[in-house]
Amino acid sequence: MDVLGTQNISEAAIVAILHHGLAISRFKHSRLPASEQRGDRPTGAVFLTRSKEALQEAVGFVSTSQEAILDNDSCSHWTPNIFRFGTYKNPNRHVISGHSEDNLKQINTFVVDADFGDHKPSYSVDLYHKFIVTLDDSQTEIWPTILLETPHGYQAYYVLDRPVFVRRHNDQFPAITAAKMVSEAIRTAVAEQLPQVDPGANHFGFFRKPNEQNVCFFEPSLTHDFGGLLAWAKRLQASAGEKDRVHFRVKQADQPWFTALTRAQVSRGDGMLGRNNTLLTLCLAGYSSGWTERDAYDYADQWNSGQREPLSDREVQRIVHSAFSGKYQGANAHYIAELTAAYAPDAAKPIGNQVWRKHAKVREDRQYSHLREWAEDLVKYVNTKTGREADYLQITTRELRSQLGISSQMLMRVLHYVADLSLLKVVRKLGRNGGLSLATLRMAGRTVQRNKRTSGDAWRFFLDGLGISREGTSEKIDQLSLWPGNHAWSGP
Incomplete structure (x- = not known):
């Protein structure tokens, strides 16, 4: 099962994170069709728990297949990074063991956890943008691939385009050391905009598992190259040298x-x-x-x-x-x-053996002039590629990036922009035949009028069938519409 073959957004997110690091089907008693049980059976384990209380007591179970993870939709937490094996500490097979760094097999994603306590804000595009990290060249940005809502905050997944495999070298794990440097850099950068970020969370531990209720945002094309992230983290570390x-x-x-x-x-x-x-x-x-x-x-x-x-x-x-x-x-x-x-508001400011680091100012929400230009280009492209009677333009994100000559990160930002300003209606469809559906206001208006006419004809046919006079019904016919009154412009 690949990302495009999944039936809902949370399954697609889980498959994208796992990077085929586990077997597709259970070794025994699989319920998948025989055609989907093909392929290699990579070894590895993911740990799952059914509640935060169970997690605190290390009560959970071990899964060695993607099928088992997808079937356990009720689990609250999991380890999105894959371990070599998993086992249990007690005969009843309840207390899990093996989720330690020296047992890591592959690193799939970095996760940033922001806990707002009892003052959690509602999800919005502005909130999502606070999880975007601008690299030191001020041109490249790291966008979360997935954003999940938690009871007291949000967790952002930054998924790698290829997993990092962990190998021991002279009793050391260089990949883990490098990955921690990247994870720490991402958390520090996000914390400059969201001080609610938990800096002490385990980099490769348990996080919230995606489900249909908690996924706020998911874009499978927003993955990141580990080599580029590591180079950036090293530059940050070097710039925070003794001079700073x-x-x-x-x-x-x-x-x-x-x-x-x-x-x-x-x-x-x-x-x-x-x-x-x-x-x-x-x-x-x-x-x-x-x-x-x-x-x-x-x-x-x-x-x-x-x-x-x-x-x-x-x-x-x-x-x-x-x-x-x-x-x-x-x-x-x-x-x-x-x-x-x-x-402790009355406490004096720190004056001791403090290691001070220069921090960049909090990044303000920026509206680049070229963002508006990209939006204009997108609207013009939709108008150019659709006929006078078209309801919408169906296109894949890859094709749209190619036609406009735009990066995936900027495209996602432009889609948010045009949807927020109601310049276009943007609908994303997952699945094998999925992609983007883009419609201008004029297209949407034509759809409304066509639906009104269809509804009106159906209403007249209904009245004729009852033998009711059409007099006095014109107002009712005009009120019929399949289009919502409050135009809900959905983002990507």
Whole structure:
């Protein structure tokens, strides 16, 4: 089963993420037609859980086929990146084991999680644009392939065009190290526009599984080249060298803000940063101040015990381990400022052994002049390629990119633009014969009038069949229309 052969958008998203890294059908008791059970049977495993509560206790199951994943639509979380194998810790086969970095087989996607707490905004094109990352050349952008809605926020999937395969080299995993650098760069860039991004989430752990209710956006052509992403992440790392850092002699753990956050009561998250990010920041301060990981756990356990809404011990251990993983040098000034403003507003600004990095200004929503020009070209192309009686233009995104000489990222932006301004009606159809249906307002108007005439004829035929006079019915006939009164212009 490929992306075009799937029946709904969530299945298409899952297939696009997996990159054929698992067998198509179950090894036994497959319900797929024999013609779809062909092909190789690659080895690998994906872990799934049915709820967040089950995930916290590592209760779930292992899937080794794409069919099994698609059949378990009720699962809330999964590992979109594929592991070499999966197993269970208990005889009842409930507690899963094997979802660790040293067991990764292939990396399919990077995921950014934004948690807004109780103030989650509704999905909009503007919100989606905040997950777009502009590279350092200011011309290339990284667009999320998929955007999912979660109970308290959104998760953006940046799917690779080809998976990265993990191999051990001298007891090291170079691919994982490189992938973490890319993932960290993407999260940092998105966090400049959305401070609700969770920087401490496991890069290759569990995320929300796509389903028909939570997919807000999906465009299978928006995939990304890992080599280009890695080159960009390396340039970012180089630009954040010693010239962009200022070191102080006082340890972070000795600063007033550290003491204030230690004493603060922190909620789960009120739309900004919450318990997880606060504890990670505190542990990073301890790490930069020379603590051992054991010291940090003792501190974190005591801090957590004093909270009115404590985290689970498993989550505390995960946060401490993340702080001492070597991915960070210390607590970040951006998060210190956000956390102290939210939970310890009287705390002094950080003055200690802080590693300061220059941050770009928050990227404003930009309306490039050439965006309007592309929109004009698109409308003109639709008018040129359709006859006077045509209802719409049916075309694939690949053909449209070729005809206009436009990149896939810019095309998606232009389609959003023309749909928002009602310049065109844009409808996307998935499936083997899918593509784009584009209609101008004039085409839509002709459709309305034609449907009115058809409805009117049907109404007259109905009245004739009942033997009812047509007098006085003209107003009713004019009111009939198959077109919605509030024109719902759908984006791609």
